[in-house]
Amino acid sequence: MTHTDISRRTAPPVTEPPRASVTAPERRSARRGWSPRRRRDFLIFLAFAAPNLLLIAVFTYLPLLNNIYYSTLDWTLGSPDAAVVGLGNYVTFFTSDDAPRVLGTTAVFMLFTVGGSMALGLLVALALNTKARGTTFARAAVFAPYVLSGVGVGLVWLFIFDPGYGVLSWIFRSFGAKSPEWINDPQLALVMVIVVYVWKNLGYCAVVFLAGLQSLPTEVMEAASLDGANGVRRFLSISLPLLSPTTFFLLITTMLSSLQAFDLIRIMTPLGNGTSTLIYEAYLQAFGAYNRAGYSAAISVVLFAILLVVTVLQLRFVEKKVHYA
Amino acid sequence: MNSPLRRRQFLGLSAAAAVTAALAACGGPSTSGGSAPQAAADVDFTGVKPAASFDFWSNHPGQSEDAEKKLIAAFQAKHPDIKVNLVTGGKDYEEIAQKFQAAQAAKSDLPALVVLSDVWWFRYYMNKSIIPLDGLLKQLDFQLDDFQKTLVDDYGYDSKQWAMPYARSTPLFYYNKDRFAAAGLPDRAPKTWAEFAEWAPKLKAVSKAQYSFMYPALAGYAGWTLQNNLWGEGGGWSKEWDFTTDSDANVKALQFVQDSVYKDNWAGVSSKDSAVDFAAGIASATLASTGSLLTVLKNAKFNVGVGFMPGGSVSTSPVCPTGGAGLGIPAGVPKEQQLAAATFLKFVTEPENTALFSAATGYMPTRKSADMSAVLAKTPQIKIAMDQLTVTHKQDNARVFLPGADQEMAKTAAAILTQKADVKSSLTDLKGKLEGIYTKDVKPKLGK
Incomplete structure (x- = not known):
């Protein structure tokens, strides 16, 4: 083994060209020296961007900062007075029964709504990706619930689930069984809201999956068919891996939507008994009953932090993997 | 795009936005501390003239919107100088409470008269969001002896009266x-x-x-x-x-x-x-x-x-x-509006008007002297509710x-x-x- 003289491997010193030292007055002069065209471009840029920047600052960042500030207060909504408690509201949340209850409900709701919407959405997309008759109508029918008002959907499904006179109750009774207490029982209430949420949102997943399926390279599929791979094999070994960018994209977007689900929960279970996710608990604490505006703000900040993490994950991984072409 | 000037302009804009936001964040409730909060003091209405108009927030309890409109029309016929703007504040007591508290937090667009339910008025008392009515009741000569005592007493605390019965039920x-x-x-x-x-x-x-x-x-x-x-x-x-x-x-x-x-x-x-x-x-x-x-x-x-x-x-x-809702007068509105609202409050709780409201909704008349004969002839079941009032808790x-x-x-x-x-x-x-x-x-x- 030969000894290598490290110094020999060192790059030879590069003689940098003499840098022109730029003084402050010269920089100011350079700025003054903007051409009329550049100055005009800048003004046009400002004219277009400033209103949007202002709106974003006033309606997004300002409430966000306000909310963070309020989360440090012991403030009853409507009261003119409040006491600064620092991180007290966060300590209360994470050390009380509220944190496991609310975070647990949020996790269960997110897991089943995201999993359910994506799994059923994929199955529907596979069905719609055939050349059977009526797929255009079926595609519209599947997507329709996604664009319906959550309030309207919630009210209609409440009638279906009502243990007294709902359709489900009638089905149970026709088999001689008593209808479950879908609305009053906290565990069943969560199941009910998840079912309706999945029904409403699976159309979105189906349409995005369908677009992904239709953009898969046909030659790979044909080659696999020639090699004797059956439909299931082709799906598991080719379609599903090739759909991974779509799947990951849907995972992130449906997670974000699920974390922000409010209307169905509010309409179907106003008490939030068993269905109080982070966003609904924040609402209940401030407006629903307790009027704890500071505590509610702290829960909102926790939700914001979770959403931020999910968004960062999306930016770091999804952007690299999704093919937009 | 990377010129120093543009970068500086951006930084300047961002800083301005941040400062504005930070300054605004200093708004909201007062955090100066001090003694334990005290209830809102009774307001002196001496020399005050009623405002020309005021907002009345209601959730129209018992599907009473039409009845409320009738009452307002009758009031304006009697008091043409006071206009009542009926605003739907929500579909139930919780929604109107949310809207009222949001207005309190924003310190703007408050009504001069608001429907408040049995479980909400005390919070408004604690937050100093409503005024005590004692001075107004005296000044406008409310016939308190003729009101159903249990219904009036529901809104008493700290030796003051904080609301008056309106859509009361059991x-x-x-x-x-x-x-x-x-x-x-x-x-x-x-x-x-x-x-x-x-x-x-x-x-x-x-x-x-x-x-x-x-x-x-x-x-x-x-x-x-x-x-x-x-x-x-x-x-x-x-x-x-x-x-x-x-x-x-x-x-x-x-x-x-x-x-x-x-x-x-x-x-x-x-x-x-x-x-x-x-x-x-x-x-x-x-x-x-x-x-x-x-x-x-x-x-x-x-x-x-x-x-x-x-x-x-x-x-x-x-x-x-007992249960149901009363009417209260918010603290954050001008005295003139409060007086106008109290004038309307007196009107809607007069015997003939509480009878009209009862006939339209099934809520109980809040005045002992309300002539309910026509109402009872049509809906005799209301008599049971009226009789039960004497044994309420x-x-x-x-x-x-x-x-x-x-x-x-x-x-x-x-x-x-x-x-x-x-x-x-x-x-x-x-x-x-x-x-x-x-x-x-x-x-x-x-x-x-």
Whole structure:
């Protein structure tokens, strides 16, 4: 083994060209020296961007900062007075029964709504990706619930689930069984809201999956068919891996939507008994009953932090993997 | 794009936005500290003239929007110099409370008169969001002696009057007369729950109804109507500020309720509105507000009977809580508007107008001298509600004075009635929650 003289491997010193030292007055002069065209471009840029920047600052960042500030207060909504408690509201949340209850409900709701919407959405997309008759109508029918008002959907499904006179109750009774207490029982209430949420949102997943399926390279599929791979094999070994960018994209977007689900929960279970996710608990604490505006703000900040993490994950991984072409 | 000037401009803009945001973040409530909050002081209206117009926020309790419009038209005919702007503040007491509190937080667009329910007015008192009415009642010569005393007393605290009764109700026992007759039962409400427990199997045997009795929907009503069961056994959610929630009497009362659902299997729990379920024939009897009376009579396809609330093994009277809503005057509006609102308040609580409102909704007349003969000729069942008023009981502090207590009671009731939870331990948990709310959110504001 030969000894290598490290110094020999060192790059030879590069003689940098003499840098022109730029003084402050010269920089100011350079700025003054903007051409009329550049100055005009800048003004046009400002004219277009400033209103949007202002709106974003006033309606997004300002409430966000306000909310963070309020989360440090012991403030009853409507009261003119409040006491600064620092991180007290966060300590209360994470050390009380509220944190496991609310975070647990949020996790269960997110897991089943995201999993359910994506799994059923994929199955529907596979069905719609055939050349059977009526797929255009079926595609519209599947997507329709996604664009319906959550309030309207919630009210209609409440009638279906009502243990007294709902359709489900009638089905149970026709088999001689008593209808479950879908609305009053906290565990069943969560199941009910998840079912309706999945029904409403699976159309979105189906349409995005369908677009992904239709953009898969046909030659790979044909080659696999020639090699004797059956439909299931082709799906598991080719379609599903090739759909991974779509799947990951849907995972992130449906997670974000699920974390922000409010209307169905509010309409179907106003008490939030068993269905109080982070966003609904924040609402209940401030407006629903307790009027704890500071505590509610702290829960909102926790939700914001979770959403931020999910968004960062999306930016770091999804952007690299999704093919937009 | 990377020119220093542009970067600096961007930085400047960003800094300006950040500073603006940070400055604004310093708004909101005052955090200067100081002594324990005191209630809003009585306002001196000497020399004040009523404003030319004011906003009246209502959720139109008992589908009263048309009746309110009639009252406003009549008021403006009598007082052409005061215009009343009726604003729909929500579809129920909770929604109007949210809107009112949001306006309080924003310190803008406040009404001069607002509907406030039994579980909300005390929070407004604690937050100094409403003014005491004593001075106005005196100045405008309200005939307080002619008001139903129990309904006025509901809004008294700290020796001051904070609201006046408006859409006031009590729960009533509703029953299906046809099914009672078919079961060979007397045409009356049961005197006690024990008596109804004997009737219930007979009712179930003769009818195809799912339930002999339907408990009211838990959200918003469990804490209210279950007071009847608790009081009948000598219990209650609280005695003043002593939380007797898990007392033996309460355990006995709610064990009976749970047994009626699970063990004896004659009762169910409404998911939305027991009055609707009853009118649809799903149950042979229920408890519902007097405010639902006209709707039930209109929708039911059978003869409807109403009666007093049943008593328990300890007490048969008074076991009926008062309820419903009053009208209050917010603190953050000009005196002129407050005076105009008080003038309207006096008008709508005059005997003929409270009778008109009662006829339109089924709510109880708030004045003793209200001529109800025409109303009773048309809807004789309202007489039962009026008679029951004499045996009503002020609600327990725990339900009406603690923010969120009603929701906690509803959750506890849900556990007992839909998950068969142990009654004693559920009530003990509830007691802990109520004490926590009192200690954190109420006691410091009472200055004690």
